[in-house]
Amino acid sequence: MNFIKGFFMLFLVLLLPAAVFAVDAPAITGVFKEVPGVMFKYDGKTVEVMEFLSFYCDHCYAFEKAASVIKGNFPKKIKWRIMPVYWGSGSSKPGEAYMLAEEAGKGEQMKKALFNANFIEKKDIGNLAVLESIGMNLGLGFDFSRRLRSGEKTAEAQRVLQMARAYGVEGTPTFIIAGNLFTSPEPFGDNTDALRDNIITIIKSIIGGKGAKAQ
Incomplete structure (x- = not known):
């Protein structure tokens, strides 16, 4: 996972004031919040989804089938990255x-x-x-x-x-979609199906809106 080291350095750069970047994100539907100071990114071909998960997390385990459904809805159009974290003991x-x-x-x-x-x-x-x-x-x-x-x-x-x-990120699973769209089970009362459908809705709206490219 050498991409993590490079991605982490890039992430630090992206924490610079948002005014440094000129990006026009499409109108996106779904339940999410934007990560402050981080750039929306979509190259018009592939949507990146980062899943922060813990192998000790029962909600992460329960979401495995839902993740397969999401990937199946967008063959070759999403890049799914697993970001393993651990909490407490x-x-x-x-x-x-x-x-x-x-x-x-x-x-x-x-x-x-x-x-x-x-x-x-x-x-x-x-x-x-x-x-x-x-x-x-x-x-x-x-x-x-x-x-x-x-x-x-x-x-x-x-x-x-x-x-x-x-x-x-304060709990798992948490998803960062297209660079700065943050969503998690919390708004859905840990309802796995609702979270799955929300992620599908977000990705569909990005792809349908053709997204935006970093300038």
């Missing part, structure tokens, strides 16, 4: 395991395996032995274990957490 290691797996092209498999281990098998996903076993089952091999134990992705996990705080 949670460990950064599940997120680090996800980052390593994503680099190996197995991020989606790791995400499903982590949720399954935590919520179905009731395993401690902060335990390195548990994560190594998951990695082995996914065919990630010894190198995965070595890199996980060495803390290769620890700093990256911290950067994602800092990014979440900068965006004002």
Whole structure:
């Protein structure tokens, strides 16, 4: 997930006063709020969706089916990025395991395996032995274990957490759409279907309005 380091630096730049940027966003429908000082971005082809989630979060686990429905509505028109965070006594290691797996092209498999281990098998996903076993089952091999134990992705996990705080993320899942449109389950009373439909509505209005390009 080398994009996170570069994206974090870009995000700091985007926190400059909004007047620096000349962007005309389309009329967007749906329930969301704009992140102050951050630029709306849509290149006319692909809408970026960042999902801040925790592998300890039951609402994130429950949203997995809804995420598949959203992606299915917009084949090749959305870029979905998983931004793993952790709160309280949670460990950064599940997120680090996800980052390593994503680099190996197995991020989606790791995400499903982590949720399954935590919520179905009731395993401690902060335990390195548990994560190594998951990695082995996914065919990630010894190198995965070595890199996980060495803390290769620890700093990256911290950067994602800092990014979440900068965006004002206080719970998971939270979604940042097209750079600065913030939505979460809170306005819908944690109703997964309502949140799913809201995200679909937002993306449809961006694509239908042709969006805006940074100038």
